[in-house]
Amino acid sequence: MTARAVLATAPGPGGRTVLATMRSAPPITLRRTGPGQVYLVATAAGPLGGDDLALDIDVAPGTALDVRSVASTLVLPGPRPGSAPEESSMTITARIGAGASLRFAPEPTVLAAGCRHRMTVRLELAPDARVLWREEIVFGRYGEAPGRCRTRFDAVVGGRPLLRQEFTVGDPAIDASPAVYGDARCVGGTLITGPPGTAGSGSLLAGEAVIGDGWAVLPLAGPGVLVSALAPDAAGLRRRLERGETAALPR
Amino acid sequence: MGADHDDRHHAPHPHGRALRLGVGGPVGSGKTALTAALCRALGRTLRLAVVTNDIYTTEDADFLRRAGVLDPGRIAAVQTGCCPHTAIRDDIAANLDAVETLEERFGPLDLVIVESGGDNLTATFSRGLADRQIFVLDVSGGDKVPRKGGPGVTTADLLVINKTDLAPMVGADLTVMSRDAAAVREGRPVLFTSIRQEPEAHAVAEWVIGVVEAWAHGHGTGPRGHGHDSGSPGPGHRAGSPGHSHDHTPV
Amino acid sequence: MSAPSLNAALLLLADSRLPAGGHGHSGGAEAAIAAGAVRDLPTLAAFLRGRLATSGLVAACLAASACALAASSAGSGTAGDPAGAPPGGWAELDAEAGARTASPAQREASRVQGRLLLRTARRIWPSPVLDGLARAVPEGAHHPVALGAAAGVAGCAPGEAALAAAYAAVTGPATAAVRLLGLDPVAVHRLLADLAPDLERAASTGSGAAASPASVPPPRTAASVWAELPAHSAPALDLLAERHLRAGLRLFVS
Numbered sequence: 181m182t183a184r185a186v187l188a189t190a191p192g193p194g195g196r197t198v199l200a201t202m203r204s205a206p207p208i209t210l211r212r213t214g215p216g217q218v219y220l221v222a223t224a225a226g227p228l229g230g231d232d233l234a235l236d237i238d239v240a241p242g243t244a245l246d247v248r249s250v251a252s253t254l255v256l257p258g259p260r261p262g263s264a265p266e267e268s269s270m271t272i273t274a275r276i277g278a279g280a281s282l283r284f285a286p287e288p289t290v291l292a293a294g295c296r297h298r299m300t301v302r303l304e305l306a307p308d309a310r311v312l313w314r315e316e317i318v319f320g321r322y323g324e325a326p327g328r329c330r331t332r333f334d335a336v337v338g339g340r341p342l343l344r345q346e347f348t349v350g351d352p353a354i355d356a357s358p359a360v361y362g363d364a365r366c367v368g369g370t371l372i373t374g375p376p377g378t379a380g381s382g383s384l385l386a387g388e389a390v391i392g393d394g395w396a397v398l399p400l401a402g403p404g405v406l407v408s409a410l411a412p413d414a415a416g417l418r419r420r421l422e423r424g425e426t427a428a429l430p431r
Numbered sequence: 432m433g434a435d436h437d438d439r440h441h442a443p444h445p446h447g448r449a450l451r452l453g454v455g456g457p458v459g460s461g462k463t464a465l466t467a468a469l470c471r472a473l474g475r476t477l478r479l480a481v482v483t484n485d486i487y488t489t490e491d492a493d494f495l496r497r498a499g500v501l502d503p504g505r506i507a508a509v510q511t512g513c514c515p516h517t518a519i520r521d522d523i524a525a526n527l528d529a530v531e532t533l534e535e536r537f538g539p540l541d542l543v544i545v546e547s548g549g550d551n552l553t554a555t556f557s558r559g560l561a562d563r564q565i566f567v568l569d570v571s572g573g574d575k576v577p578r579k580g581g582p583g584v585t586t587a588d589l590l591v592i593n594k595t596d597l598a599p600m601v602g603a604d605l606t607v608m609s610r611d612a613a614a615v616r617e618g619r620p621v622l623f624t625s626i627r628q629e630p631e632a633h634a635v636a637e638w639v640i641g642v643v644e645a646w647a648h649g650h651g652t653g654p655r656g657h658g659h660d661s662g663s664p665g666p667g668h669r670a671g672s673p674g675h676s677h678d679h680t681p682v
Numbered sequence: 683m684s685a686p687s688l689n690a691a692l693l694l695l696a697d698s699r700l701p702a703g704g705h706g707h708s709g710g711a712e713a714a715i716a717a718g719a720v721r722d723l724p725t726l727a728a729f730l731r732g733r734l735a736t737s738g739l740v741a742a743c744l745a746a747s748a749c750a751l752a753a754s755s756a757g758s759g760t761a762g763d764p765a766g767a768p769p770g771g772w773a774e775l776d777a778e779a780g781a782r783t784a785s786p787a788q789r790e791a792s793r794v795q796g797r798l799l800l801r802t803a804r805r806i807w808p809s810p811v812l813d814g815l816a817r818a819v820p821e822g823a824h825h826p827v828a829l830g831a832a833a834g835v836a837g838c839a840p841g842e843a844a845l846a847a848a849y850a851a852v853t854g855p856a857t858a859a860v861r862l863l864g865l866d867p868v869a870v871h872r873l874l875a876d877l878a879p880d881l882e883r884a885a886s887t888g889s890g891a892a893a894s895p896a897s898v899p900p901p902r903t904a905a906s907v908w909a910e911l912p913a914h915s916a917p918a919l920d921l922l923a924e925r926h927l928r929a930g931l932r933l934f935v936s
């Protein structure tokens with residue numbers, strides 16, 4: 181299945197944000213739940229092997245968008261049991277304009293046994309765009325060995341690279357390496373950018389890294405911080421990321 | 432001294448940089464104590480900076496900063512990864528970087544002291560790092576140590592035998608130490624100190640002033656050692672009798 | 683020259699005796715040992731394998747690209763005029779290294795090692811290319827960039843630079859583990875020998891990914907190729923590096 185959903189904001193009357201485009205493409209269904217707030221709703225199982233899904237987000241200058249999801253995404257192998265599973269892919273592209281803000285915090289992606297998945301995220305930010313982008317990956321359902329997954333995340337601010345990260349999950353020799361994920365079964369990160377001291381979500385912590393148990397707030401080489409966390413389970417991962425996010429954005 | 436000092440400030444430096452003085456010797460012999468003493472004695476007349484090489488911590492640098500003998504910014508710490516002698520002899524890159532960073536930040540300087548991490552009798556400074564070196568022993572290892580020799584004892588530009596106040600307690604015969612040292616050092620100077628009793632280590636400070644002045648006048652570029660001793664004509668250059676260097680008379 | 687020539691400079695660059703400050707760094711091994719995550723040969727083997735598959739592979743690709751850039755700027759005289767503006771490319775490639783290193787502690791360790799390596803390399807293989815790199819990145823080039831540039835100036839091919847970077851990514855932590863855990867050094871070298879095929883794979887990935895302004899046909903640019911270089915991250919190494927920086931007792935800088 182190939183699907184491409186599109187979401188775009190535009191400045192509305194009175195400084196509010198309106199959704200200029202909201203085009204669902206099953207299995208990605210978009211549902212507006214408030215001004216500038218959209219839920220991703222899966223209207224079919226998957227992604228399944230062979231699916232090629234895309235979501236394009238355009239946050240116009242000066243507007244604000246908040247994207248969430250109702251449930252976690254379960255990545256499953258393709259419908260042809262026995263044969264080598266086909267790869268599924270999910271590609272998200274987001275442009276965040278000058279003075280715009282985007283909060284993207286869906287529920288985790290769970291890699292079911294046997295899946296072969298590719299996740300690609302590309303963020304293009306204006307220098308003063310405010311972004312909170314959270315990603316959580318869970319290595320298999322309870323007690324299950326994960327399938328394979330490769331992710332690539334690129335965030336570029338004003339044309340300069342801010343953060344480039346790839347994760348590979350599903351190679352047992354690497355997954356359990358004390359250098360990579362150690363004992364963890366979940367990995368996650370939240371990229372936070374924006375000018376310090378802006379109203380709304382508090383001020384962005386500058387300078388020093390902050391570390392906790394299984395999480396760290398890492399100030400990047402460019403204008404932003406990454407909250408990075410490892411955890412034994414999804415609930416623990418969320419707690420650690422939220423702790424880091426709070427440390428990065430003190431109220 | 433003040434006039435000398437001004438001369439030095441105005442004359443173009445023949446070497447284009449400060450004299451680099453290594454202070455080496457076994458663990459606990461009093462290298463940091465001597466470095467602090469030199470800062471106390473010379474800090475008002477010479478433009479100084481210090482690099483410490485700690486083994487486990489930044490304890491020596493912290494001690495010197497706390498002692499208030501020098502502007503804390505002028506003290507840099509280098510970590511040596513288990514191998515203090517490597518950092519001063521085989522791979523001096525980190526120390527050179529620290530020295531040059533201090534010279535860039537605070538220069539022009541007259542003297543940069545590099546204290547090595549405590550090691551053994553074979554640890555000496557590379558000539559690529561130190562123009563002159565002091566080897567610090569103490570009496571508590573027993574009066575046999577100078578007789579054992581080793582490159583530190585035999586080739587250092589100045590041998591300091593510290594903690595003479597402890598000699599009676601450990602039964603060390605300073606006359607024996609003096610004689611043995613003279614025998615292996617071919618005329619290079621030896622000074623006895625008790626930094627506990629004489630916190631400015633005047634005799635050593637005078638020797639250092641001598642080598643700094645020779646350096647500032649362009650001497651001391653030739654090979655060192657073997658009686659040649661071009662770089663150490665200072666007032667402290669009185670080898671031999673322990674009684675010369677301070678008021679404490681050996682027992 | 684029909685057969686590819688062998689370059690002995692590669693051995694000098696990869697040798698742990700190269701006086702460039704590498705001995706003070708454990709590549710996260712000291713912190714992993716302090717945390718109990720590395721404690722014996724099997725856990726060290728897993729650590730090294732994971733490090734090579736992530737930051738080692740990324741370093742290999744950056745080093746290969748830096749090597750290609752050094753070779754092309756030497757050939758085309760774009761090393762930058764000695765006093766004037768820094769040459770193009772180095773700052774961009776270095777920024778790609780920075781964007782792939784989320785942990786500030788690791789960025790600092792990489793910059794310090796890069797600065798020390800460049801200082802040493804400029805004396806061993808004096809070249810306007812290395813001077814240009816030092817000018818373009820005054821805070822200190824990231825280690826893989828400095829290593830690749832030195833390799834290029836010393837006459838190595840991008841794949842050789844990549845091999846040196848991948849090799850350094852595992853030998854530093856291995857040596858540190860020998861010292862800190864008292865492991866049998868022969869057994870640890872056996873682990874390194876087992877990694878040889880992975881080292882070679884990383885080198886060929888690096889050599890395949892390398893690009894220089896001269897080698898990229900328009901409309902693509904070297905910068906667009908660098909943007910796509912591998913970016914494998916190792917979250918555990920990031921956390922360990924930050925923890926290490928705050929440890930009261932430590933032997934290694936990183």
Ligand SMILES: Nc1nc2c(ncn2[C@@H]2O[C@H](COP(=O)(O)OP(=O)(O)OP(=O)(O)O)[C@@H](O)[C@H]2O)c(=O)[nH]1
Pocket residue numbers: 456457458459460461462463464465491547548549550593594595596597624625626627628
């Ligand atoms: N009794 C006595 N103690 C001294 C004297 N000089 C130094 N000490 C003491 O000896 C101990 C070690 O002195 P340091 O100056 O730290 O020795 P160090 O050579 O720098 O030691 P490391 O850097 O750890 O190798 C400290 O407790 C000092 O106070 C002295 O002249 N007499």
Ligand SMILES: [Mg+2]
Pocket residue numbers: 462463464491546549
């Ligand atoms: Mg000391």
